[in-house]
Amino acid sequence: MSLILTELQQNIINAYQKGFPLVARPYQVLAEQFNSSEAQVLAAIRQLDEAGALSRVGAVFNHKKAGASTLAALAVPAAELDRVAEIVNQFDEVNHNYEREHSYNLWFVVTAYDENALAQVLTKISELTGLPVLKLPMEAAYHIDLAFSINFATPSFSTSTAHAQISQGH
Amino acid sequence: MxxxxxxxxxxxxxxxxxxxxxxxxxxxxxxxxxxxxxxxxxxxxxxxxxxxxxxxxRGVIRRIAAVPNHYKLGYRYNGMTVWDVQDEHVQAFGQAVGRLPFVSHCYLRPRHLPRWNYNLFAMVHGKTAEQVQQYRIQIKDLLENVLQLRNDDIDQARSYQSNDILISTEILKKTGLRLKR
Incomplete structure (x- = not known):
């Protein structure tokens, strides 16, 4: 299912992936920028949220500084993938879990209160699955914004075109 | 106050x-x-x-923002591209990759030889599988001269590659940060 977004909604998404103004009434500031009203901006964002177009509005935490975190991977025999994924997903500390096409086919992020708690969860996952866990904690981030411009045009097979459209989003 | x-x-x-x-x-x-x-x-x-x-x-909060659901906005394909970049070049080239408009995350992570030889991770998002592969090629062009050649330590059991892409086939779980009390 595809969503039809208003120009205001597209502007909000592209401008505010990188950050809302840190003031008591942030939507007032956005409204001024887009020649809109606070009520209109709020309504546009609520609608996006209800349509599932937003994961959330709020703080994006650095998992490493708010707690301890690592990316981890398992090489799971195909026949056991469902069983192993279920074991991994049952942990509250696991907040992303993706199946990927590779011998390491299960990739997940584990976040815990501190390094000790993190190590315990990884050990437990290894014990329950019977598989060694590949631990890949972040050592440096080269793109701290974690935002990229959404290209609202239809999919393009021409990379140069797609690239230009995405760049214009800034 | x-x-x-x-x-x-x-x-x-x-x-x-x-x-x-x-x-x-x-x-x-x-x-x-x-x-x-x-x-x-x-x-x-x-x-x-x-x-x-x-x-x-202090860097605990990266930003206060509207976090889009990329999948819902048509970006159905995400590829985790992984690269074996020479250590002395990884910082400069990591920053260059991180600036590419289609890269959402770019991280340095440890190698675990011989199981895992990739140290640079760049996540790309596309609306088609072809688009994601094109992005991989663009990153490869950028990194061509700094990719590790491991001719010396290739053993019989394993041949190293300088890069790979891991396409996500299914989202099995996705939630925000969940710290316990």
Whole structure:
């Protein structure tokens, strides 16, 4: 299912992936920028949220500084993938879990209160699955914004075109 | 007016921990979102804003933002591209890759030889599988001259590659940060 977004909604998404103004009434500031009203901006964002177009509005935490975190991977025999994924997903500390096409086919992020708690969860996952866990904690981030411009045009097979459209989003 | 002072260490204070617990799944979409936090934490709105500003300055909060659901917006294909970049070049080239408009995350991570030889991770998002492969080629062009050649230590059991792409086939779980109390 595809969503039809208003120009205001597209502007909000592209401008505010990188950050809302840190003031008591942030939507007032956005409204001024887009020649809109606070009520209109709020309504546009609520609608996006209800349509599932937003994961959330709020703080994006650095998992490493708010707690301890690592990316981890398992090489799971195909026949056991469902069983192993279920074991991994049952942990509250696991907040992303993706199946990927590779011998390491299960990739997940584990976040815990501190390094000790993190190590315990990884050990437990290894014990329950019977598989060694590949631990890949972040050592440096080269793109701290974690935002990229959404290209609202239809999919393009021409990379140069797609690239230009995405760049214009800034 | 503002009673909030910056703690000397990066470690979170009890009040900050409560703030994280309260806001990790998002802020309410209302005109004055920080009033909600102020009420719950029994502090003033000015204190909430000061604390948020300080957490940002210390890097605990990356940003306050609308986080899009890429999948719902048509970006059905995400590829985790992984690269074996020479250590002495990884910082400069990591930054260059991170600046590419289609890269959402770019991280340095440890190698685990012989199981895993890739140290640079760049996540790309596309609306088609072809687009994602094109992005991989663009990154490869950028990194061509700094990719590791491991001719010396190729053993019989394993041949190293200088890069790979891991396409996600299924999202099995996705939630925000969930720190326990």
């Amino acid at each position: 503002c009673n909030y002072t910056c703690p000397p260490k990066a470690k979170l204070t009890e009040l900050e921990r409560q703030y994280v617990l309260l806001t990790q799944s998002g802020l309410p979409i209302v005109a004055q979102p920080y009033h909600f936090i102020a009420e719950r934490l029994h502090i003033s709105v000015a204190d909430v804003l000061a604390m948020t500003k300080d957490l940002k300055a």
